[in-house]
Amino acid sequence: MSALSETWQVTPKQVNLDLDGDTLREECGVFGIYGHPDAAAITALGLHALQHRGQEAAGIVSYDGSVFHSERKLGLVGDNFSDRATIERLEGLSAIGHTRYSTTGETVLRNVQPLFAELDGGGFAVAHNGNLTNGLTLRRNLIRDGAICQSTTDTEVIVHLVARSRKDRVIDRFVEAIQKLEGAYALVALTNKKLIGARDPLGIRPLVLGELDGRYILASETCALDIIGARFVRDIENGECVVISDEGIESFRFVPEQTARPDIFEYIYFARPDSVVNGRSVYEVRKGMGRELALESPANADVVIPVPDSGVPAALGYAQTCGLPYELGIIRNHYVGRTFIQPTQSVRELGVRMKHSANRSAIAGKRIVLVDDSLVRGTTSVKIVRMMREAGAKEVHFRISSPPITHPDFYGIDTPEKEKLLAATHDLEQMRQYIGADSLAFLSIEGVYRAMGEKGRNPAQPQFTDHCFTGDYPTPLTDLAVATPRRLAVLAEAD
CATH class of the missing domain: 3.40.50.2020 (Rossmann fold)
Known part of the structure; x- marks a missing residue:
């Protein structure tokens, strides 16, 4: 939602001939796999399939049982994660990945995901597709309480909320954090012992569960499963959190059940044509x-x-x-x-x-x-x-x-x-x-x-999120009350 200087008095002859300037852009694709010996390589392939969801940067975080490894790069997946040396540095049986397109501001390495932090109880990495409509408000309150932010993404708010939770278990800290979020999000997170996925209460952003060689996968779209030969299991439901570990998979709701409203633009423009989103081709x-x-x-x-x-x-x-x-x-x-x-x-x-x-x-x-x-x-x-x-x-x-x-x-x-x-x-x-x-x-x-x-x-009760056409926004727009659109975009950059 960046501020623009162009006016509607421009004539066709004055238009700068750049076809990239008038298209909708989606910000991110997420991918995660747990317990597979080729976790990093599979994640890279999954990100290749999700490249259409973000072309400015990509990253992978893996875990080898004792150490987290992170590779975050500006540019396309194929330009940064196709060589053997990079994949070999991402050791471990579990990994999460992210492709990114930023809506405003400079694309810099500190904003590239997955974000990682050492928290009380172990490492925590998270990748996010969507945008928090109260991200600026949460960020402002965290900074007032002494938090030091290293990026301009609203995803970092999630890291801080998890870190500040006083719950004993990591999953409880994660749930407590995301219960404070408003807006749209599909999340994958990696801890020392778990791969976690969560989808916002309305299911605005997509997230699917797959299986490969008996190992579970989370991804933004089914096309990421197809590229690696994985089996589609099901969509993650709106308001659902899934926890994948050595014990298998656990699922629960972190908010009361409500009717889903997935984003209609996934079908119109964003998702790849060969994907199946919420059961629809x-x-x-x-x-x-x-x-x-x-x-x-x-x-x-x-x-x-x-x-x-x-x-x-x-x-x-x-x-x-x-x-x-x-x-x-x-x-x-x-x-x-x-x-x-x-x-x-x-x-x-x-x-x-x-x-x-x-x-x-x-x-x-x-x-x-x-x-x-x-x-x-x-x-x-x-x-x-x-x-x-x-x-x-x-x-x-x-x-x-x-x-x-x-x-x-x-x-x-x-x-x-x-x-x-x-x-x-x-x-x-x-x-x-x-x-x-x-x-x-x-x-x-x-x-x-x-x-x-x-x-x-x-x-x-609309069946889909269609606010771009109707003005019917399905969640509160908290940040709009505390910032101009330009300041909102700069300080709470979408992911």
Whole structure:
């Protein structure tokens, strides 16, 4: 939720051609395994599968029965955890890992997870996906009481709360700590004798249990189990804590039972298409959203074009329902990094063609339907529409397989403040004019719920966390009462 300087008076010709600037970002993926001789190597593989959840940094902490070992690196998993020497330094039968994307501020090594501390009773490492909506408040109170914070992540609050608990058992100290948390979190923690997993009371962030060679695994998504050949056991339930040790696995609730509200954006954008989240195939749900979009907003066109990569399943569903040809009209170069030097404006304006290029043969002279999963600031859509017209598209009809994003997120998604969200400040026709399309349509919130297999949204008790579309925040936003959005973002950086 970083402060931005751009204004909505910008014209398409003034837009900086950088397709990374207008996408939603999820912050983290977590992974843990207990009692396996290849714990570190398996964790590294699991993090490879979860790379889409965070590309700025990665870390692994292992335990060899007497000593904890930590390797935390800036950059991609493959760039830092593929060599034998690094894995060999991570000795032990148990390990946890983390991939990270920071929403604001500088990415520095002190913020890379898992975080580790020597506490009374032994070592404690923790990795966190989500965001605490009272993290700043807890942090401020801890510092007033004498705590010394070494990072700017809200995850460190958890370490301090565990350290200050007066409970005798580590698991009781952990539970006492997380009972003070508000917001969204999926946690994996490693102690001298246990691997611990916990999911927030509403199950906003995903966490699954797997098994490999008789050893238990915790991971953000099932795709991390698939890459290592592990068996999916079940989802960790909302408000559930699992404890894995030499004695097996123990499960209990740390809060009273309530109805789950998983984040709808896991299905729309964040989770990998081959993952199964809360019993639903992400790929099939996204195709379903495309089908619903086609029924709600058909277009008089010749061909359906996905905006890669996240728009692909929805575009397939849209094309199949409308009976239109499906073509790859935009080719994405997956080998372009984010560090390309762009010294002049003329070179910067060529940057869009480095990452996305038009397939002219599929576009020229045709009326096209562009299908994307979401629209945030709208700047990316401006660039894509312009690219299609330059490639000879006769008409460009834009279809979004989710509702308009009108409210910011506070649960671990990088979204701008409300005034920077295009749909929060423009009506449909103004948005169409801004991106330069011949027509523009969004999937309704009811269409999203139908694609999820529901009859519709229950306004009295929504089945999912959908606040970005509805403004219905499912938890208290405690920190907003004590800080501006900018100060909140800087002092309580999401993980």
